[in-house]
Amino acid sequence: DAYPNANILxxxxxxxxxxxxxxxxxxxxxxxxxxxxxxxxFSRIAMRREAQIEYLEGELAELREALDAAxxxxxxxxxxxxxxxIKNAEARVEKIIAAKATDEGLTFEQSGADFLxxxxxxDYKNLxxxxxxxxLAVTNGSQRATDLEMKAKYLREKARARNVEQGxxxxxxxxxxxxxxxxxSNSLSEIWVMTKYLRPDLLHKAGLGRIDNWAGTFAKxxxxxxxxxxxxxxxxxxxxxxxANVPQxxxxxxxxxDVVTSDRIPVRLPVLDGGAPKIVxxxxxxxAIDAMADLDVxxxxxxxxxxx
Numbered sequence: 001d002a003y004p005n006a007n008i009l010x011x012x013x014x015x016x017x018x019x020x021x022x023x024x025x026x027x028x029x030x031x032x033x034x035x036x037x038x039x040x041x042f043s044r045i046a047m048r049r050e051a052q053i054e055y056l057e058g059e060l061a062e063l064r065e066a067l068d069a070a071x072x073x074x075x076x077x078x079x080x081x082x083x084x085x086i087k088n089a090e091a092r093v094e095k096i097i098a099a100k101a102t103d104e105g106l107t108f109e110q111s112g113a114d115f116l117x118x119x120x121x122x123d124y125k126n127l128x129x130x131x132x133x134x135x136l137a138v139t140n141g142s143q144r145a146t147d148l149e150m151k152a153k154y155l156r157e158k159a160r161a162r163n164v165e166q167g168x169x170x171x172x173x174x175x176x177x178x179x180x181x182x183x184x185s186n187s188l189s190e191i192w193v194m195t196k197y198l199r200p201d202l203l204h205k206a207g208l209g210r211i212d213n214w215a216g217t218f219a220k221x222x223x224x225x226x227x228x229x230x231x232x233x234x235x236x237x238x239x240x241x242x243x244a245n246v247p248q249x250x251x252x253x254x255x256x257x258d259v260v261t262s263d264r265i266p267v268r269l270p271v272l273d274g275g276a277p278k279i280v281x282x283x284x285x286x287x288a289i290d291a292m293a294d295l296d297v298x299x300x301x302x303x304x305x306x307x308x
Contacts, residue, residue: 066130
C-alpha cells in the first residue's frame with residue numbers, strides 16, 4: 001500500500017530445500033526493490049562454506065584472546081565456559097569442512113542482497129560474547145545470531161568497497177537496520193550487541209571491540225541484596241547493574257538509533273481494563289513449601305561447581 005510501484009518478492013511455502021533454492025535463484029535473477037522472507041527461511045539460506053569457516057576462525061581467535069584474559073585473572077568458572085565454547089566452535093568448523101560441497105547449492109552471496117532490514121531484531125540478541133563477568137557473558141551464542149552477524153559482516157564489506165569506489169571511504173558501511181520494541185531488556189550487554197551488529201566501527205574506533213572493554217567504560221558493578229533461588233534467605237550479590245558515563249554512551253547510540261514513542265503511532269492501542277494491573281495474592285500450598293525447603297537443603301550443600 002505504501003509503495004504501489006515497488007517490485008517486491010514475498011516468500012511463501014518454502015519448507016523444502018528445493019523450494020528455498022528456487023527462491024534464492026529468483027532473488028538473484030530478478031531486479032527486486034525488496035525481498036521479504038520469514039525468519040526461519042532466512043537462517044536456512046547459507047553462506048559459502050569458506051565464508052563460514054573464515055567467520056568461525058575469527059570467532060575462535062576472539063575466544064582464545066578471552067581465555068588468555070580469564071586465565072590471567074584466575075577466573076576458573078569463566079575459563080571452563082570459554083574452553084567449552086572453543087571446543088564447540090572447533091567442532092562446527094570441522095563439521096563444515098566435512099560437509100560435501102554439493103550440499104551447499106545457491107548461497108546467500110549469490111542472492112543479490114545488498115542490505116538487510118530485520119524485524120523483531122531482539123530475537124538475535126544471543127550473540128557470542130565471552131566475558132569475565134557472568135552478567136555479560138554468552139560463550140555459546142545461538143546459531144541464528146551467528147548466522148545474522150556473519151551475513152551482516154559480509155554485506156558491510158561490500159558496502160565498504162562501494163564507498164571506496166564512490167570516493168566515500170570514510171563513510172559508515174550501511175548494510176543492516178533493525179526494528180524492535182525491546183532493544184534492551186535483560187542485560188546491559190545487549191547495548192553492546194546492538195552496536196556490534198549495527199555500528200561495529202564505533203566500537204573498534206573507541207577500542208571497545210571486546211565486551212569487557214566496553215563494560216569497563218559504560219558499566220559498573222553494584223552489590224545488591226537478593227533472595228536466594230529458593231527465596232528462603234537474603235544474600236549479597238555483585239551485578240553489572242548500572243550504567244556509567246551515560247552521556248557518552250547515549251552520544252554513541254544516537255549515531256545510529258531512532259526512537260518511536262507511542263504518541264507518534266496513529267492508531268488506537270488497547271487500554272488495560274481498570275487502568276492498572278490487579279495483584280492477586282494467595283498463600284503458598286504445603287506441597288510447594290515442602291518442595292522449596294527440600295531444594296534449600298540440597299542447594300546449601302553445593303560449593304562452587306562441587307556437590308555431593
